[in-house]
Amino acid sequence: MRMFKSAVVGIAAMLAAAVGCAALAATGGGVSDVSVGAVSDASAGGPASGTAITPGAAAAGPKTGLPLADCRLEHPLQLSSVAARCGRLTVPENPAEPAGAKIGLRVAVIAALNLRSRAAPLFLLAGGPGQSAVDLYVSFAGAFARINRNHDIVLVDQRGTGASAPLRCEYPDDWQASRDEAAELAHATADCLRNHGDRVRFYTTSIAVRDLDAVRAALGYPTIDLYGASYGTRVAELYLRRFPANVHAMILDGVTDPERPIGPDTPEDGERALRQILARCAESEACAKAYPKLGLELAALRARFGPQKLDISVDDPRSGVPRSVEFDRELFNAALRLLSYSATEAALLPTLIHGAAEGRYAPVAAQALMMAGQIGEQLASGMQNTVVCSEDEPFFAISAADRARIAATYQGMDQLDALRTICKVWPRGPVDADLHAKLSSDVPTLLLSGEADPVTPPEAAERASQGLTRHRHLILAGEGHGQLGTACVPRLMAEFLDAQLPERIDTACLALHRPPPFFVAPTGPAP
Numbered sequence: 001m002r003m004f005k006s007a008v009v010g011i012a013a014m015l016a017a018a019v020g021c022a023a024l025a026a027t028g029g030g031v032s033d034v035s036v037g038a039v040s041d042a043s044a045g046g047p048a049s050g051t052a053i054t055p056g057a058a059a060a061g062p063k064t065g066l067p068l069a070d071c072r073l074e075h076p077l078q079l080s081s082v083a084a085r086c087g088r089l090t091v092p093e094n095p096a097e098p099a100g101a102k103i104g105l106r107v108a109v110i111a112a113l114n115l116r117s118r119a120a121p122l123f124l125l126a127g128g129p130g131q132s133a134v135d136l137y138v139s140f141a142g143a144f145a146r147i148n149r150n151h152d153i154v155l156v157d158q159r160g161t162g163a164s165a166p167l168r169c170e171y172p173d174d175w176q177a178s179r180d181e182a183a184e185l186a187h188a189t190a191d192c193l194r195n196h197g198d199r200v201r202f203y204t205t206s207i208a209v210r211d212l213d214a215v216r217a218a219l220g221y222p223t224i225d226l227y228g229a230s231y232g233t234r235v236a237e238l239y240l241r242r243f244p245a246n247v248h249a250m251i252l253d254g255v256t257d258p259e260r261p262i263g264p265d266t267p268e269d270g271e272r273a274l275r276q277i278l279a280r281c282a283e284s285e286a287c288a289k290a291y292p293k294l295g296l297e298l299a300a301l302r303a304r305f306g307p308q309k310l311d312i313s314v315d316d317p318r319s320g321v322p323r324s325v326e327f328d329r330e331l332f333n334a335a336l337r338l339l340s341y342s343a344t345e346a347a348l349l350p351t352l353i354h355g356a357a358e359g360r361y362a363p364v365a366a367q368a369l370m371m372a373g374q375i376g377e378q379l380a381s382g383m384q385n386t387v388v389c390s391e392d393e394p395f396f397a398i399s400a401a402d403r404a405r406i407a408a409t410y411q412g413m414d415q416l417d418a419l420r421t422i423c424k425v426w427p428r429g430p431v432d433a434d435l436h437a438k439l440s441s442d443v444p445t446l447l448l449s450g451e452a453d454p455v456t457p458p459e460a461a462e463r464a465s466q467g468l469t470r471h472r473h474l475i476l477a478g479e480g481h482g483q484l485g486t487a488c489v490p491r492l493m494a495e496f497l498d499a500q501l502p503e504r505i506d507t508a509c510l511a512l513h514r515p516p517p518f519f520v521a522p523t524g525p526a527p
Helices: 002-012 022-027 133-139 141-150 181-196 198-202 205-219 231-242 266-283 284-290 296-306 329-340 348-358 362-378 381-391 400-405 414-427 459-465 489-497 508-512
Strands: 035-041 069-074 082-093 102-110 122-125 153-156 223-231 247-252 312-314 320-328 443-449 470-478 520-521
Touching: 069 133, 069 266, 082 133, 082 205, 082 348, 102 133, 102 205, 122 133, 122 205, 122 231, 133 141, 133 153, 133 312, 141 153, 141 489, 153 205, 181 198, 181 414, 198 320, 198 381, 205 231, 223 231, 231 247, 231 296, 247 489, 266 284, 266 296, 266 329, 266 348, 266 414, 284 348, 296 329, 296 362, 312 362, 312 381, 320 329, 320 362, 329 348, 329 362, 348 362, 348 520, 443 489, 459 470, 470 489
Parallel strands: 122 153, 122 223, 223 247, 247 443, 443 470
Antiparallel strands: 035 470, 069 082, 082 102, 102 153, 312 320
């Protein structure tokens, strides 16, 4: 139902850049040109030069007490598969009861190509919350190819996701109006909770990072590198707190500020990102010529589809079968929000907005339906509920003035109110007391941000980096959420992990990069 879609897709589904563009990224279509918008270096307290730490585990595969067998990892859209070695690590569901119920964690290792390498392995931490690390990797395997030359890649589906005791909820995929959406949302959430039971409280980040270290130990790695995407940056930050001696280097992509809960800032962050997209269109000669009144057209649509609703017919983007949907503020806002996540998809926004202003609503509605469907299929929403309701919603401090300010954004309070509805039903799990404390570390860290990120803007990375004494922050102009497949970023990540010298990364390759051009017609950009 729509309130749930607004909550999941708008706030907590920070994996949209990873999943929504998975097919494009896998085929190279997700790569778009960017320039470095800003770089901040911090090396105080850390050496100006040095050599890579050389852990004892050979890259040909870990010396492990965890049995691994040959396997293939399938792309979530069945576009490709990757050879790996797979196993399952059994852990207590409730860490306080080691003799109680157990769950299995799916683990996959892609051995480094260089059999002589002694480099630390790279553990991937997926977004969401609720995305599978395996799905993330196979969607972007090409972006990790350079890293995989010298580093094992280790994938652990976080508890509650993928094939690690997934917590899935069946929420209706329905964009028709309901007489009482809040009541229906609460009822669907209660149904999911009855299916899984009160055990869902044991699927928080605080427990997941202990699982992660159990996998590290079982595989025999003394130290590890971390790549965290979106919500995965929270996992990386907390793992660093709990196990600082075990972290060799860290890449944070789409950085969450550990001192702030996810949610209250998102509507204003999304509004700012949308303004940046419109401004970029106005600065483009072709886009400005094609859509000279784009800002006015968007304002008129937002005003019209506040109170107004319109029944339209849309060819389902997957089946092609016509379906009736209600085009209203929530559906239109979902399209604006989801298309803002990636500069590749943002390139469609001007022509979709202009078309809607002329009465062609089906294309923008179809985009919202397609992207929400992709995210929903790969998101373990029950695990997401546990994380958000335990780690974020209790820390919402929204005053009347805050509500008025948020209400002025195109997203408004819908998502936050929907999350409040879900969290009244969903139990809270254990959360480390320092989860939202300032992060301090001298571990070499590379931070990646998109200038127009609608959910983890560069300011969040700047705040998070204040306690990191050896870091480099790259801000890619015009880009959205997640830089994994952008330009030469994969090469820069590999160079960073091989040397752990963030201050020496040569980012000249990014100067040649620009965001993709805007579509000036449904058929594409100007020649």
